Amino acid sequence: MDMNDPQQVGAAFGAMILGxxxxxxxxxxxxPLGRVRAFTAQYGEEALRPDHFDAAREGRPLLP
Known part of the structure; x- marks a missing residue:
């Protein structure tokens, strides 16, 4: 990260505040994000539904 770039510093600070x-x-x-990306790579973005995000966060399998 470039500590002289206020945008990068602000983004890092915001991420830190949010954990x-x-x-x-x-x-x-x-x-969870890696699992969603793998799902969309295999099945396409049109197969992605809101319940897939819940399943990814909870560690459940992402079913097409």
Missing amino acids: GVLEEGPPDPES
């Missing part, structure tokens, strides 16, 4: 972190690169495949 997250900013990372470069793809998400961990076992994280």
